[in-house]
Amino acid sequence: MKATGKRFFTNAMTGHLMAWSILLGTLWPARALAQETVVVGIPTGAENALEFVIRSDQDGAVLTHYGYLTHIFGLADEALFSDPTIRTEATAHFTFWATTTLTARQELGNLIITTALGTLTIYFNDTPGGDFNNPASFTRGRPIATYSVRHHNVLTVLAPNEGITLGVAELAQLSAESFALNAGSHRLGRPGLGARLQASGQGRRTQVEPLKAFVLLGAHVIVTER
DSSP, rough: OOOHHHHHHHHHHHHHHHHHHHHHHOOOOOOHHHOOOOEEEEOOSOOEEEEEEEEEEEETTEEEEEEEEEEEEEEEEGBBSTTTOOSTTTOOOOOEEEEEEEEEEEEETTTTEEEEEEEEEEEEESSSOOOTSSSSGOSSSSSEEEEEHHHHEEEEETTTEEEEEEEEEEEEEEEEEEEEEEEEEEEESTOOEEEEEEEEEEEEETTTTTTTEEEEEEEEEEEOOO
């Protein structure tokens, strides 16, 4: 009886251990998989890393840039919007805000060439709500990436208050925080990443003195230093 009882106890413990092993073997990989963070926005080739819709407001020497992202390499474009059939600032999960200050200005004929320095922050919004009539709405959400910016812009004046602009910005990424999208953990870029933004659009001067103007632009970013 003692031997039988001992065998029963041993078999029971073995069964419990096997059950725990199966349970842990099932749960731990799933938990590890759920916690894995996927890095996006860093193509291996020359593809666009990011694409933007931008409005820039100038007030004297200070410029404010804001808008939303329409493409992040590694994510489906439709995933960037709460309603994939209406892809506007109102449904954009990813918005941005940047400020730059002019450090140089030159004129030649109908060209105005400027340089500016500043910073840019990208935000993730679980519940989108961007509104170009309310610029501060683009700073809602959680900051997920920050960059230092050196911006070079060429404005071709077409009329006294209108012009076409082409701008290039050198971006150096300063920080990257993870965000959750579609039940997955992601991180946009990484600190130390170098990139170049190219933007083009049309602008209008709304006040001569002190100078006030705005520009509407489309832009894309390519990675220059991984």
